[in-house]
Amino acid sequence: MSDRPETIAAARAALRAGDVTAAELTAACLDAIAAAAPLNAFVHVTAEIARERAQAADALLRQGDAPAMCGVPVGIKDLFCTEGAPGQAGSRILEGFVPPYESTVTGKLRDAGAVMLGKLNMDEFAMGSSNETSVYGPAVSPWRAAGSTAPLTPGGSSGGSAAAVAAGLCPAALGTDTGGSIRQPAAFTGIVGLKPTYGRVSRWGIVAFASSLDQAGPMTRTVRDAAILLGAIAGPDPKDSTSADRPVPDFEAALSGDIRGKVIGIPREYRMDGMPDAIDALWQRGAEMLRDAGARTVDISLPHTRYALPAYYIIAPAEASSNLARYDGVRYGFRAPLAPGDGITEMYEKTRAAGFGAEVRRRVMIGTYVLSAGFYDAYYRRAQRVRTLIKRDFETAFADGVDAILTPSTPSSAFEIGALDSADPVEMYLNDIFTVTVNLAGLPGISVPAGLDGRGLPLGLQLIGRPWEEAELLDIGFALERAACFVSRPQRWW
Amino acid sequence: MTHLDYAEPEAPVIAGVKGDWEMVIGLEVHAQITSQAKLFSGASTAFGAEPNANVSFVDAGMPGMLPVVNEYCIEQAVRTGLGLKAAINLNSAFDRKNYFYPDLPQGYQISQLYHPLVGAGEVIVDMGPGLARRVRIERIHVEQDAGKSIHDMDPALSFVDLNRTGVALMEIVSRPDIRGPEEAAAYVTKLRQILRYLGTCDGNMQEGSLRADVNVSVRPAGSDALGTRCEIKNMNSMRFIQAAINFEARRQIAILEDGGSIDQETRLFSPDRGETRPMRSKEEAHDYRYFPCPDLLPLTIEQAWVDGIAASLPELPDEKKARFVREYGVTEYDAGVLTAERAAADFFEDVARGRDGKAAANWVVNALFGRLNKQGLGIADSPVTAAQLGGVLDLIAAGDISGKIAKDLFEILWAEGGDPAAIVDTRGMRQVTDEAAIEAVIDQVIADNPAQVEKARVNPKLAGWFVGQVMKATGGKANPQAVNTLVARKLGL
Numbered sequence: 001m002s003d004r005p006e007t008i009a010a011a012r013a014a015l016r017a018g019d020v021t022a023a024e025l026t027a028a029c030l031d032a033i034a035a036a037a038p039l040n041a042f043v044h045v046t047a048e049i050a051r052e053r054a055q056a057a058d059a060l061l062r063q064g065d066a067p068a069m070c071g072v073p074v075g076i077k078d079l080f081c082t083e084g085a086p087g088q089a090g091s092r093i094l095e096g097f098v099p100p101y102e103s104t105v106t107g108k109l110r111d112a113g114a115v116m117l118g119k120l121n122m123d124e125f126a127m128g129s130s131n132e133t134s135v136y137g138p139a140v141s142p143w144r145a146a147g148s149t150a151p152l153t154p155g156g157s158s159g160g161s162a163a164a165v166a167a168g169l170c171p172a173a174l175g176t177d178t179g180g181s182i183r184q185p186a187a188f189t190g191i192v193g194l195k196p197t198y199g200r201v202s203r204w205g206i207v208a209f210a211s212s213l214d215q216a217g218p219m220t221r222t223v224r225d226a227a228i229l230l231g232a233i234a235g236p237d238p239k240d241s242t243s244a245d246r247p248v249p250d251f252e253a254a255l256s257g258d259i260r261g262k263v264i265g266i267p268r269e270y271r272m273d274g275m276p277d278a279i280d281a282l283w284q285r286g287a288e289m290l291r292d293a294g295a296r297t298v299d300i301s302l303p304h305t306r307y308a309l310p311a312y313y314i315i316a317p318a319e320a321s322s323n324l325a326r327y328d329g330v331r332y333g334f335r336a337p338l339a340p341g342d343g344i345t346e347m348y349e350k351t352r353a354a355g356f357g358a359e360v361r362r363r364v365m366i367g368t369y370v371l372s373a374g375f376y377d378a379y380y381r382r383a384q385r386v387r388t389l390i391k392r393d394f395e396t397a398f399a400d401g402v403d404a405i406l407t408p409s410t411p412s413s414a415f416e417i418g419a420l421d422s423a424d425p426v427e428m429y430l431n432d433i434f435t436v437t438v439n440l441a442g443l444p445g446i447s448v449p450a451g452l453d454g455r456g457l458p459l460g461l462q463l464i465g466r467p468w469e470e471a472e473l474l475d476i477g478f479a480l481e482r483a484a485c486f487v488s489r490p491q492r493w494w
Numbered sequence: 495m496t497h498l499d500y501a502e503p504e505a506p507v508i509a510g511v512k513g514d515w516e517m518v519i520g521l522e523v524h525a526q527i528t529s530q531a532k533l534f535s536g537a538s539t540a541f542g543a544e545p546n547a548n549v550s551f552v553d554a555g556m557p558g559m560l561p562v563v564n565e566y567c568i569e570q571a572v573r574t575g576l577g578l579k580a581a582i583n584l585n586s587a588f589d590r591k592n593y594f595y596p597d598l599p600q601g602y603q604i605s606q607l608y609h610p611l612v613g614a615g616e617v618i619v620d621m622g623p624g625l626a627r628r629v630r631i632e633r634i635h636v637e638q639d640a641g642k643s644i645h646d647m648d649p650a651l652s653f654v655d656l657n658r659t660g661v662a663l664m665e666i667v668s669r670p671d672i673r674g675p676e677e678a679a680a681y682v683t684k685l686r687q688i689l690r691y692l693g694t695c696d697g698n699m700q701e702g703s704l705r706a707d708v709n710v711s712v713r714p715a716g717s718d719a720l721g722t723r724c725e726i727k728n729m730n731s732m733r734f735i736q737a738a739i740n741f742e743a744r745r746q747i748a749i750l751e752d753g754g755s756i757d758q759e760t761r762l763f764s765p766d767r768g769e770t771r772p773m774r775s776k777e778e779a780h781d782y783r784y785f786p787c788p789d790l791l792p793l794t795i796e797q798a799w800v801d802g803i804a805a806s807l808p809e810l811p812d813e814k815k816a817r818f819v820r821e822y823g824v825t826e827y828d829a830g831v832l833t834a835e836r837a838a839a840d841f842f843e844d845v846a847r848g849r850d851g852k853a854a855a856n857w858v859v860n861a862l863f864g865r866l867n868k869q870g871l872g873i874a875d876s877p878v879t880a881a882q883l884g885g886v887l888d889l890i891a892a893g894d895i896s897g898k899i900a901k902d903l904f905e906i907l908w909a910e911g912g913d914p915a916a917i918v919d920t921r922g923m924r925q926v927t928d929e930a931a932i933e934a935v936i937d938q939v940i941a942d943n944p945a946q947v948e949k950a951r952v953n954p955k956l957a958g959w960f961v962g963q964v965m966k967a968t969g970g971k972a973n974p975q976a977v978n979t980l981v982a983r984k985l986g987l
Contacts, residue, residue, distance in 0.1 A: 081558045094557065101551060103558060205558040211788035240560050241790050319788050322592050325601020326555040330654070344652070348594055371592070371783035380785055 004028050008072050008171050008225040015061055015071040022061065022071030026054035026115050029073040032169045033117060038494040041154075041164040043078060043136045045118035046085045057113040068252075069232045070113030075164045075173035078119040079126055080106050080216070081205040085116070089207040090124040090134040090157075093327045093355030095334040103205025104240065105174065105216050105233045112232050117170055121160025124357045125324065126181055126209040129431035130417065131159025133359040138417050141189055142167035142490035145455040149493070152414040152457070155185030155431075161219045162189040166490060172220045172229050176206060178213045179312055180410075180435025183447035186219055187409035187460025190449040190488060192477070193219045194226045195435075197467045198442035199244035201230075202237030208323040210316035211242070213439040223448065223478045227251035230470060246468060254471035259479045260294030265402035269305035270434060272411060278453040279408045286406055286450055286461040289483035290476070300402060302393040305437060307386045312436040313429060314370050314383035320360075321367025327355065362425065391441040398466050404476050407434050409447040409460035434462060444470045446477045449486040458488065498816045498826060500618070500626035505673035507715045510747045514715035517743045518723075519678050519708065520670035523685060524663050525695040526639070526703040527570045533638045533662035534561030534604060541701050545655040553660040555599030560789050563588075567662040568793065570694040571611050571636045573803050574664055577692045577810055578631050580615025582800050586635075588787040593780050596654050597641035605665075606635035607784045611793065617668070617688070618812055619681045623826040627677055630669040639663050658702075664695070670709065670720065675736035682706060682732060687811050691836050699730050708735055710742045712750065721746070722756040726763050726770055738763035742770050814839055822851025828859050838863070838873040844880030849887050857883055861904055878907045885914035896974060899923050927973045929980065932964070935972070936984050939963045947985065954987045 004025065005011040014020045030050060033042050050073065057071035081087050081099035088094040102110065110116065121139040123131050130153040131139040141154040141163055154163040158175030162185035165173050175182040177195035186193025194217045201216045208214060218229035231251045237243040266287055271280070287297045329335035329351030336350035356364065370379035397405065411433055420428050438445035444467070447460040461480065465473030507514040532539055535552035552559040575582050587609040590602040612634035619627040641659035645652050666685065672678050686704060689695040697704050706729045711721035726742060729735045741763075746756050761770040809817070811833050818829040818839075832842045832855060841862075846854035862883065866876055886903055889895045895903060895918055906917055918924050926932060939960055940947055950956035960981045965972055 087557070089557070097557070099557065101556070203558075204560050207557045208789075239562060241562050242560075242788075318785060322590050322602050322783070322785070325592060325594065326557070326599060328594065328596075328601065330596050331554060331599060332556070344596060368783065371785050373781045373783075376783075376785070 006168055006171060007221050008069070008228050009222070011072045011171050012068055012228070016066070022054040022057040022115060023051065025071065026050050026073050026117070029117055029170050036167055036169055036494050038140060039142060039163045039167055039169075040137055040139050041121055041160040041167065041169060042075065042118045043121045043160065044086045046082075046116055047118075049085060050115050050117050053110070053113070053115045057115060060113050067112040067232070068228050069109055071115060072172065073115045073117050073170050074109060075117050075120045075161060075170045076106055077158055077161050077173065077175050078122050079176050079207045080174060081207065082106050082116060082119070085119060087119065087207070088135065089126070090122040090136065091327075091356065091360065092135045093334045093352070094332075097333045099205075101205060104202035104237045105206065107205070108233050108235075109174075114232070120158070120164055120173055123157035123159065123181075124360050125207065125320070126157040126176055126178055127320070127359050127363055128156040129180070129184055129428050130415070130420070131156040131185075132417060133357050135357065139163045140417065141414055142492070142494065143189060143414060143457055144490070144493060145457055148455075151417045153188065153417050155188035155410075155414060157181040158185050158193075158219060162186055162191060162193070165189070165191050165219050165221060167494070172218060172225055174216055174233070175219045176209075176214055176216045177435075177439065178209050178316060179439050180432040182217050182219055183409050183435050183445055183460070183462055184431055186447040187449070187462075188414040188458065190458030190486060190490075191219060191221055192223055192226045192446065192448055192481070193217065194230060194446045194470070194474070195438060195444060196230060196234065196470055197244075197444045198439075199242055200234050200246075200444070200468070200470065202235070202240040202243045204237055204239040210319040211323060212319060213316055215439075223446075223474055223481045224252060224255060226446065226477075227255055227474045230474075244468070249471045251471050251474050254475050255478045256475055257479045257482055258294070259290065259476050262295040262403045262476060263401050264290050264295050264297045264476070265300035265397050265405040266297050267300050267302045267305065267397075267405055267407060269302050270407045272433065275408075276412055276453070278413070279411065279459065282451050282459050282461065283406070283408050286480060286484070289480060290406065293479045293483055295476070297406070298402065300397045300400070300405070302390075302397065302437070304386060304389040304393050308390055308437040308440055309429060309433055311383040311386035311390070312432070312440060313366070314379050315387065315440070317363040317367035318371050318380050319367070321364045321371065324356075324360070324364055327352065329355070359425070387440045390437055394441045394443060394464070403466070404473055405464040407462045407464065409434060409462040413453045413455065413457035413459055438464050443467055444473050446473055448477045448480050448484065450480065450484040451486065452488055458486070497618070497812055498819065500624055502627055503621045503625045505715070506676075508712075508743060508747060510751050512751050515712045515743070515747050516715045516717070517674050517739065518670045518711045518713060518720060519672035519674070519739060521668045521672065521678060521681060521709070522707040523666040523668075523682065524705045524707075525574075525666060525689055525697070527567050527636075527662040527664055528694055528696055529564065529567050529570060529662055531564055531566075532660040533564050533567050533636065535660050537660065539661050543657055545653075545657065547657060549656045549659065553599065553656055555601070561604060561787075563790060563793065564662065567636065568611065568795070569803060570662075571634060571664050572795070572800055573692050573807065574666075574689065574694045575612030575615060575634055576800070576804050576807055577688050577694070578615035578617060578634070578666075580631055580634065581613035582795075583609065583611055583613055584795050584797060584800070585609065585792060586611040587792040588790045589784045590787045592783040595640070595643070596652065597643045597656070597659065599641070599656065599659060603638055603640060604787050604790070605637035608786070609792070610635035617681060617684055619677060619684045620830060621677065621680060627671065627673065627681075629671040629681055632667045632669050634664050634666050637663050637665060670711070670723075675739040678708065678739055679732045679736050682735065684811070687834060691808055691810055699732075702730060705730050706735060708739060710739055710746070711756070712743050712746045722758050724756065724758065724770070725760045727760055727773060729763060734763055734765055737765070737768055738770055741768060745770065808836065818842075822846050822855065824851055824855040828855045831859050831863065835873060841873050841876070841880050845883045845887065849884060850891065853887055853890070857887060861901070865908065877911065878904065882907050882911075882914055889914055889918060893925060893927060893973060894918060895923060895925050896970070898970060899925065922971070924971065925973050926968055926971050927976055929976060932968075932972050932976055932980055933984070935964050935967050936960070936977075936980055939967065940984060950985050950987070957981050957985060957987055960985065
């Protein structure tokens with residue numbers, strides 16, 4: 001399996017050259033998935049769909065002029081609705097739900113000839129940073145700390161996507177990012193994760209967590225692959241009013257690696273107390289690498305950063321409490337067994353109590369509380385004002401000539417599964433401290449693997465770009481990737 | 495003059511034990527927007543379809559589904575706003591109203607709380623010739639309807655029909671300017687009339703296209719203060735609206751005169767018992783947790799687009815009524831009757847154009863509408879066309895037929911149709927105006943009745959008897975004026 005192309009670009013080349021067929025590539029991926037059960041990355045393998053699509057892709061490839069993703073196997077986060085394949089959003093409450101429709105994004109991949117291998121593990125309704133809130137049980141990182149066999153989290157909520165790509169089960173996967181759910185797991189597993197500008201990618205057919213923050217994006221081994229995959233899924237969608245009517249540039253063609261003259265902002269508020277030295281050192285090294293590549297780094301201030309996490313944990317649960325109201329046991333998914341005499345209220349209460357896990361219930365309750373009469377102004381409205389200020393912070397920096405902003409992706413490397421079981425939930429929320437600002441401001445952000453910490457675990461650096469300038473952001477990420485030259489791979493133990 | 499002058503009527507009072515009371519009433523009218531498709535999904539809005547036939551994935555609240563606003567529904571709401579002389583807000587936004595119910599699949603209704611599409615406007619509610627109540631409109635917002643829960647089909651189960659889920663509604667909110675049950679009914683009637691003129695709501699109350707929540711409070715007569723109100727939900731008939739207000743006002747007066755106070759609450763009217771009762775207890779009161787719908791961008795419309803809609807507005811009832819009075823000289827009452835429905839007004843104008851407006855109004859209102867009402871028909875079903883009725887009027891004006899013959903002719907047209915002039919000719923109904931022919935008949939009558947002639951010379955009133963004989967002899971076709979004149983001359987009166 002070592003000669004199997006591990007990136008989209010390599011697979012594309014091999015498929016076009018006829019060195020490998022989509023069917024062979026798909027079969028190899030399905031074997032790798034079957035052999036990787038301990039990672040618990042894939043939760044529904046759609047082998048039949050995959051084989052059918054591979055065959056179709058091979059036919060298209062033989063005709064020539066096939067799209068970039070044609071024949072490339074991909075894994076899909078369980079949050080996407082895919083026709084005829086189970087989709088549970090990692091939740092018991094959607095038990096048995098098989099959507100009769102295909103999300104716009106996966107539909108675009110399907111139409112481009114990409115091969116869906118199956119659905120990937122995730123935190124329940126994308127609420128979590130460790131994949132531990134999943135009804136399927138946690139996904140496990142292919143990485144282990146030096147000298148340890150303790151299972152590590154691949155991060156979350158797109159933990160299954162990160163584990164699958166990092167373990168080489170598939171060249172690429174789709175994730176979603178509401179507060180860092182693509183970038184944090186990408187950083188934890190040494191892969192590339194891109195959250196596009198809000199509105200760049202359609203949300204139609206993706207189970208909603210927090211509608212004003214959710215955005216789907218690529219999780220890949222390389223920046224080039226992220227560019228290719230983003231190109232395949234981006235674009236306006238008449239079915240999503242929040243998708244932007246903007247042309248989609250050729251992101252891959254924009255990858256020059258030439259960032260001479262670019263101005264990279266280093267935000268002082270992201271230097272947190274108690275930040276591990278390895279993170280701080282990596283951040284400084286990253287800035288150095290970009291300078292070496294010809295960019296100029298400048299210290300900038302994003303003064304409202306410290307309010308981002310609290311604002312996020314008001315806005316996201318508020319939207320979630322409303323978005324998740326539809327899971328009521330009436331029309332689809334799980335319905336709790338009822339006792340004689342139970343009415344509609346009991347059906348709601350029992351179904352939602354048993355169908356949702358603890359973290360989802362917590363956020364639904366937080367969201368319900370902050371929207372309640374008498375609390376709305378104090379919480380939701382104030383959080384929206386904070387959001388505006390955070391957005392303005394970034395606008396000011398970009399208006400001052402900054403092309404992109406460099407930060408750590410996460411405040412630590414991956415932690416052990418169960419490590420935060422007894423901790424205050426806020427400890428888990430702190431994982432998103434560097435990433436939530438980007439969602440609140442609707443900006444594109446990318447995590448690029450940039451080094452290992454003292455325990456041999458991957459660390460990522462985040463680049464934040466101007467809205468709609470993913471091409472430029474990817475190019476700067478491309479330069480960083482080259483300079484960082486991250487080639488480490490997890491030792492296979494599964 | 496585009497409007498008729500009017501005075502505001504006195505507020506009706508209810509005599510209590512301790513004094514007179516006045517009712518203060520405001521309405522929230524839910525009007526279904528006339529549109530082929532729902533507000534946020536492409537599903538059909540056709541009434542009477544099989545249960546759950548008109549349901550899209552969006553309407554059913556399936557995971558990952560998103561609303562997309564139907565531009566035509568917005569246009570209809572803007573048209574309505576313009577028709578109510580209201581301010582159109584170029585920037586508005588949708589909010590979610592959250593509550594759990596099986597016929598609300600998303601768990602929220604998309605509505606407009608914070609930034610409605612339409613602002614302040616007015617409705618002039620006619621309360622009789624020269625009298626009208628100006629009711630201010632506070633706002634109109636656009637929202638989606640819920641589905642229907644059916645609890646009486648099975649002893650153990652409830653059923654849900656989502657056909658109506660997501661259908662576009664306008665909620666038209668009035669200020670508390672209405673002063674009694676009759677005014678409330680007249681307000682709904684007038685609003686319905688305007689909506690039907692605009693083509694933005696069919697106003698069908700039986701099918702649920704028009705429903706009203708009625709806010710009622712009372713205060714001592716002459717007071718300007720506002721009392722605590724109760725809201726009576728979901729009224730779908732004019733009769734019930736009036737009965738509910740009557741009951742509710744008296745209920746509140748009884749409490750207040752007893753030294754009690756009114757709890758602000760939502761109530762339901764029971765038509766069987768003729769009374770209102772609380773809809774839910776305080777513990778069950780909803781907290782709708784309104785917040786801006788994150789699936790929809792703020793709604794921004796262009797002034798030029800609004801201007802285009804304004805330019806396409808039809809003439810509205812108030813203007814039309816004033817014009818009928820002015821141009822055709824009809825009474826305000828007749829003008830009101832003629833303009834109740836746009837089609838009827840158009841019919842009248844087709845008849846009246848180039849003819850005597852008063853005569854046309856008389857024929858349309860009394861002869862035609864009277865006959866249609868008797869048979870339960872609408873103007874569109876009229877067997878007599880405007881052209882035919884115009885023909886009748888022309889024959890009268892030309893002196894070809896008398897008013898009496900015209901009524902016979904109308905009956906023939908109603909029953910058999912045909913061209914009025916041709917019918918008059920073929921059936922020999924034409925009025926005899928030839929003086930020589932009439933004189934011959936008169937001479938004969940005089941010759942046959944010498945005794946009567948003697949009497950008539952003493953008592954000139956008896957000339958009428960001769961006129962009657964002449965009309966009888968001519969089968970009613972002799973021109974009555976000519977007969978009168980000639981009889982008088984022949985008798986030497």
